[in-house]
Amino acid sequence: MALRLARARRWAMLAILGLVVLALFGFGFIWLTPYWIDLVRPAPMPPAVDERHFGDRVLYISPHPDDESLGGGGLIQRLVAQGKQVFVVFMTVGDGYRRAAEEAFHVFPARPADLRRLGALRHGEALAALGRLGVPAENVVFFGFPDGGLSPMWEAHWSDDDPVRGPNGATRVPYPFAYQSDRPYSGSAVVAELEAVLKQFQPTDVIYPDPFDQHPDHLATSAFVVYTLAKLQQDVREWTYLVHRGDYPVPWTYEPKWFLLPPGPLVAVGVHWLAFPLRGEEEAGKYAAISQHVSQVRTIGPFLRAFVRRNDLFGRIDTPVLRSVAGFDPMGAARSGAAAGAPREHTWSFIGSGGSGNRAEPAPLAPYTVVLDAVGDTLQREWEGSADLRAVASVRSGGRWYIGIQTRRRIDSAVSYELHLRLFQKVGVRRVDLAVRGGVPTVLPGSAPSDAIPPGVMIRGDVLWLSFPDAWLADTGSWMVEVQTRVAGHQVDSSPWRIIRLSPK
Structure with a gap:
């Protein structure tokens, strides 16, 4: 009898556990389905662009071998066929992909020496792919x-x-075929080599990874290129291309009759998407070029072939100009105050410079927006709304320079909001890196001296404003900005690095 009761209890517990699992699965499916549907819904077909929109000297910058074929394999063929000069720079030789090395050389685990062998192998694959596209070594x-x-x-x-x-x-470039062998693995070395190539080739157009790409190497390549172009003040047409996002391309399969369309979340974030229609032979040439990357096709072939469609996709990004207005003073508004007794969630809280914490209505963010970011474009950002960036704004007024950060939900004291600035001055580039948590600003390592801390931080709802001396911009022609959010030390979101000019060209 006791044994039967024990078995009955066990089956009852298993049944209850099964019902709980089914309920959780059903709840998760219902909750996540709208998110996934929205995430993978591509944008409408963008306007078309053709080879006439490109100049005679086009520089294509690729983080790894294969990005040249994935992002611009059709365009490169057309430009070469039209007699235009195409120059390709590879930032890396893709020597960090352990699985590719293990598959190529039948070793496990791949050692550093195997990865260097992979780098040499991918160097040859890249030259073969570009040969198919018509670009000489x-x-x-x-x-x-x-x-x-x-x-x-x-x-x-x-x-x-x-x-x-x-x-x-x-820690230094180990390849004899490199542009400069034995160069240190440092940020300044990257900029020096990009400067040298830009001065040598004098391009009319530069094509580089889109700042909304989610691969760290692609994001960094985009930032390095934008930084170097701003430093040189070189007047070129800039184009971007997208490779790595969870919602691009849709689907990750070979669909040669389909189009490459921008992801839905990237429709209204300041990128003007353009489709470059491909002819049948160009689509076939792109497939052939991708196939030369044997080490990659062996491991991620379906993803690579998903880029063989009826068009290449490029972006153009506007460069905003910093506005100067009279009467914009959120710090002063917070000090002078407004009607007392307003609900706390609708008030500014002023921190720093001996502020009183009095209440005032905020200055509107939208007229001063300089950077837009996609919202809810990963599951973590969907969950962490206070760390999901929506926009960055900036304005000059009353001898101050203000930068605003807006998130999808209220600013949260558990979130660290990092502001990264690069000021391109007459002599050199000034670096400013700050973090604000709980309304308290701190200087991050590598930043300018402690005078970088702003005298005040103001928070209201989903907006955080920082103030800097306007004198910082006295010798500045343009500046780069990026915002990151972190929870418990882990990055949740980052805005694209973006150049802002102080005056129109």
Whole structure:
């Protein structure tokens, strides 16, 4: 009898557990389905662009071998056929992909020496792919920087004395075929080589990764290119291309009769998407070029072939101009105050400079927006609304320079809001990196001296404003800005690095 009761209890518990699992699955399915549907819904077909919109000297910058074929394989063929010069730069040789090395050389686990062998292999694959696209080897440059190391080089390892150690075990470029062998794995080395190539080739157009790409190497490549162009003040047409996003391309299968369409979340974020229609032979040529990347096709072939469609896709990004207005003073408004007794969730809280915490209505954010970001475009950002960036704004007024950060939900004291600035001045580039948490600003490592801390921070609902001396912009022609959010030390979101000019061209 006791045994039967024990069995009955066990079956009852299993049944209850099964019902709970089914309920959780059903709830999760119902909750997540609208999110996934919205995420993978592509935008409508963008306007068309053709080879006449490109100049005679086009520089294509690729983070890894294969990005040249995925992002612009059709365009490159057309430009070459029209007699235009195409020059291709590879930031890395893709020597950080361990699985590809293990598959290629039948080793496990792949050691640093195997990854360097992979780098040499992918160098040959890239030349073969570009040969299919019509680009001669003398128009191809390999920097040889570390695959998977561009982001830390951009963010922290700027000095030649503090290089990154790549997955290949090296801290300097180890390849004899590189543009400059033995170059340190540092951010300043990347900028120096980009400067040299831009001065040597004098391009009319530069094509580089879109700042909304989600691969760290692509994001860093985009930032390095934007930084270098601003530093040189070189007047070129800029184009971007997209490779790595969870919602692009849709689907990750070979669909040659379909179109490459921008992801839905990237429709209204300041990128003007343009379709470059391909002819049948160009689509076939793109497929053939991708197929030359044998080490990659072996491991991620369906994803690579998903880019063989009826068009290439490019973006153009407007460069905003910093507005100067009279009477914009959120700090002063907070000090002077407004009607007392307003609900706390609808008030400004002023922190720093001896502020009183009095209440005032905020200045509107929208007229001063300089950067837009996609919202809810990952599951974590959908969940962490206070860390999901919506926009960055900036304005000059009354001897102050203001930068505003807007999130999808209320600013939260548990979230760290990081502001990264690069000011292009008459002599050099000034770096400012700050974090604000709980309304308290702190200087991050690598930033300018402690005077970078703004005298005040103001928070109201979903907007955080920082104030800087307007004198900082006295010798500045343009500046770059990025915002990151972190929860418990982990990055949740980042806005694209964007150039803002102080005056129109």
